[in-house]
Amino acid sequence: MDIIKGFPATSQDNYQLNVTTIIQHAARSFGQQEIVSRRLDGSMFKYTYSQAHERMKRLANGLRSIGVQVGDRVGVLAWNSHENYEIYFGLPGTGAVMLLLNLRLTPQDLAYVIDHSGATCIIVDETLLPIAHAVAPLCKNLKAFVIITLPGKKLADVETSLENIYSYEDLIAESAPDFEWPHMDETSAYAACYTTGTTGKPKGVYYSHRDVYLHSCSIGINAEISTTDTYCQIVPMFHALGWGLSQAATMVGARLVFPGMYTLDKLEGLCKIIVDEKVNVSAGAPAIFMPLLEYIRGLDKKPDLAGARLLSGASEPPVAMMKGFWDLTGAEIIHAYGATETTPLVTTNRIMPWLADKLTEDQKWELKKKQGFTVVGLDIKVVNALDEEVPCDGKTPGEILIRGPWITARYHNAPETEAQFTKDGYWRSGDVGTIDEYGYLKITDRVKDVIKSGGEWISSVDMENEIVSFPAVLEAAVVGITHPKWEERPLALVVLREGEKERITADDIRNHLAKTFARWQLPDEVLFVDQIPKTSVGKLNKKEIREQYKEMYLK
C-alpha cells in the first residue's frame, strides 16, 4: 500500500487508541451498570463497572508487584468469569501482553505456545490446575503462577506442585486502588491467541491495542448493542479474544453476564443464567447452540428470549437450528464470520431492508445461512488461483482475502508462514466462497478441500450436501484426486443406508448430481464404502481420504 501524505490536520494525532480507554469510559459513564458472574463453585456474584475498574487497577498494581513489566507476556488459563474479565483489562492495561490459553489443547501444544510467546507467568483458575501441572514441567521460562482460588479458599489450602505461587484475590486485596493506565503506543500488543490448525504448530496472532479498539467500535456499530442490553459471554474467552464481545459490550455499557464454567453435556446452568439474568445478546458456535436448543426442546416451559440476538460463528448455522430458536424462544440467530486472525469480526448477516420485501420466508432463512456482509473498515476480495479478483455474482468461487486494521499481517516469529499473506497486506483466509451482488459472503469450502479441475473449482461441500440429499445415502465425502490431464478430478465416497446397497449404482448418484452440477463436474468415480475416515473431532478426514486414493486417477 502506498500511503500518501496530505495537508496537515490540527486534530490530536498522538492520542493513542488504547483498550484501557474502554474500561475508563465504562467506569465513568456507566459506573452503576451491573456485572453478573457465576463463580466456579456455582455461587452468584454481582458488582458494577465502577467496582470492576477498581479491582482491575488493584490487579495491575499486584501484577507490577510480582514483577510483570511492560511488554511481558502473561498466560491466562481461565473460564468465563468476572476474574477473567478483570484480567482482560487489568493485565494488558499494565502494558503486558495477555496470552490466552486454550484449555482444550494438549499439554505439549500448550507448552509450545507458552514457550513460543516467551511467557514467564501464568494466571490460572484453581479448577484448571491439573492442566497447569501437566504443562509447567514442559515449559522453559515459567517463573510465577497466580491462582484464582475458589471463593473463600486460601492459597495455603490449594493443592499444587507449582512453585512461586500467588493468590489472585490476595494480590487484589493487598494492592493500592490507584493505577494510572500508561498510554501505550497503539500498535503495541494487547493480547495474543494461537491458532490451532490441523497441521503444523500453533501460530501466534498478537492483537494490538488499536486493533481491538477499532474492532470494538465495529461490533458496537454492527451488532447494535447498547446500554439497555444484557450480554452473556458464552464464547470461551480464550477463543479469538472471546470474539471481542466483552470489550465491545463494555464500550457501550451493556450489562454483562459471565456464566463461569459449562460443558456441552451439562447446559442447565448456562440456560438458567440466560433466563434468570434476562440475557438478550450473546454469541457462540453451532457446537454450543445446537445442544442448547436440544436442552431447551426438552424443557416443559420454554424460555422466553423474544428479541434476543445470538451471533453464531465458526460454521454455517443450520436452518433447523435458526428456526428452532426462533420458534421455541423468539431469539434470532445472526450468522457472523471471522477467524483468530481477524480479531475476529469480518461479516455479519442482516437481511437488508431493500431485500426484506423481495424474499419469501424460505429464501430469508437461506439468506441467513450466508456469512453476511463485510463490516466497515475492512477490505475483502475473492480471488482465483492467479490472485485475480472474480466477479461478485454469488456464483464464481474463489479464496477469500481480507485486509484491514484488525486483520493480522503476519504470524509471530513464523517466517515459514509468509505465503499466507499477499504483498499488498491481505491475509489468505484459506476459505473458499462467493460474494453476491448485494455484498453477502458465502463460504463454500476450505481451499485445501476444493477440487481444482482444468482451471475451474468444484466445491466438495456443495457436492457432498447434494449427494446426501439423495434418500438412499447416509453419508458422503468428496475429495479432489490428482489427475494427469485435469490437475484434479472429484472422487466421491458414499455410505448407503441399510438395504439400499444392492439397489443403487454409481450412475444413480451421478444422475442425481447432474440435476444441479455440470457434466464436467461429476465425480469420475463413486465408491460405495462402509464407513468414511473421520478426525478426532468427528469431521471428515479428507487428508486421509486423499492419501488413501492418491493414485486412483494415475493408473
Added chain:
Amino acid sequence: MDIIKGFPATSQDNYQLNVTTIIQHAARSFGQQEIVSRRLDGSMFKYTYSQAHERMKRLANGLRSIGVQVGDRVGVLAWNSHENYEIYFGLPGTGAVMLLLNLRLTPQDLAYVIDHSGATCIIVDETLLPIAHAVAPLCKNLKAFVIITLPGKKLADVETSLENIYSYEDLIAESAPDFEWPHMDETSAYAACYTTGTTGKPKGVYYSHRDVYLHSCSIGINAEISTTDTYCQIVPMFHALGWGLSQAATMVGARLVFPGMYTLDKLEGLCKIIVDEKVNVSAGAPAIFMPLLEYIRGLDKKPDLAGARLLSGASEPPVAMMKGFWDLTGAEIIHAYGATETTPLVTTNRIMPWLADKLTEDQKWELKKKQGFTVVGLDIKVVNALDEEVPCDGKTPGEILIRGPWITARYHNAPETEAQFTKDGYWRSGDVGTIDEYGYLKITDRVKDVIKSGGEWISSVDMENEIVSFPAVLEAAVVGITHPKWEERPLALVVLREGEKERITADDIRNHLAKTFARWQLPDEVLFVDQIPKTSVGKLNKKEIREQYKEMYLK
C-alpha cells in the same frame, strides 16, 4: 503524554483510517440503500449509495482534471444537497482538503477564511453566487469556480461575473467512473471548518481522516443509528462537518435525506420532507427545532414522528421544547454537546437504565437538559482557575477541558491561540460546567461570563434563570464586575413587567434569590433598567454591560 512502546503486535499497522473507507463500505454493503434529496428548484431526486459512489468517483476525476491536487484546499459554499454529500467524499477522497464555508459570514470574514486556508478553488451553489460575487474580489488566490447549476440549467446560461468557471454536472458527466481512492496518511486533513467567535478572527480547525473515521464510529455507537433508520441532514453541512452525522449515517447504511435549502421563517418544506420520507433520526439546534415545533403546533394534523430521535445541540434544549415534540409528535429530543473544535460529538444525553426507575417524570426532563455523558474515546475534566480537577459532585463548577483523537490540538496557523491548549493535550472549551456522580455533564456558563468572587465561581446563567422565574420579571442579565476585595462581585440588571416597576425592590429580587443561592453569592447591586444590551443575534451583550458598569464597585 508519554507514550510507551510495548511488545510488537502482528496486526496490520499501516492500514490507514480513511473517510473514503466509509463510502466504499456503503457502496459495497448497502449499495441499494436510498438517498433522497430536495433540489434547489424544489424538485425531488432519489438514487442509491452505489450510484452516489459512482458520481463521487467521477467528481474526483473531474476535480483532478481541473488541477485539484493532493493537499489543495477547496472551498464549498452549498446547501444541504446530495451534491454537497457527493463533495463530502469525492473532494477529500482525492487527497485535497474540503474547506466548508459558512454562508452566513460577512464577505470580509469569508475572504479571510479562504485566504487563510490558502484555497485556490471554490465549489458553489448557483443560488449562492451572490455571496461568491461579493467574496471573490476580496480573495488573493482563487483561480477556479465550480458551479452547481440549478437542475437542467447550462453553465452558459448562468449569470456570473466569475471567471474560470466549470459546471459541477459537466465535470461529473465528462469524467470516467473509475477512480482509485488514494490511501491517505490518516493524520492528513480531510476537511476544515473555521470557528467564528464573537471576538477575533475566525480560527481554522482542520479535521484529519483518522479523526472523522473515529468520530463516525463514535456516533454509530452512541446515536445507535442503523441501516433501518432514515437520517435527515438538518444541521447545515458547513457547521462543524454537519455534526459528522452524514458520514456516520453512511457508515451504518442508513437511508439519507437531504432537505436542500430552508430558512427559519419558512419551514413547510422541511417539515414535509421529514414526514413524507419517514425521517426518524436527525440533529439540529433549538434555533431550528423551536420554530419547527411552532410550525407543527399550528398544523391541524400533527406529524407522527413516534420513535424518532432528534439530537439537539448548540444550546440547552428548553423542557417545553422537548415536551412539545414528545407530546405533539412522539419524537424524542436528545441533548448532545460539542463544538467546531471537537468534530463535534463530546457528550450525548440518555437516561441510564439504573437511573430510570429512581426519577420522577419531572426529574427526567430536568436530567434531559444536561449535556449528558462523555462518549468513548475522549478524556474530559473540569478544572478550577489553577487547572486543578474539581470533584464530580454535580455542584462544583469549573472549565471543561477535553482531549482525544477527534479534538483539535491547535488552530491552523494561529500561534497566538496557544493558551487555549494545555501542555498535556487538552483543549480549553471556554465552557463552565459540572459533572455529577453519574457522569452527566452540565454546562452552566461561559468562562468569560462566570463570576469569580473570592476564589469561588458564581454562575451568571443560573442566577439569570432564577431571577426570571420571579413573576414580576421580564428579563435579566447578571455579570461579574471588578471588585477591590473579592476580584469580582455580581451585578444584576433587571427588566420588570409593565405595572410592576413601582412595587418591586432590589431586596425582593435578593430575597427571591436567597431561596436557592448562598448569601455571599447574591448580587451587591440589582439595577432596574428599561432594556438590556443585546448582540446582533439577540444574545445578552455581557461584554458591553461589563464595560458600561466596570467602575461600579470601585467607587
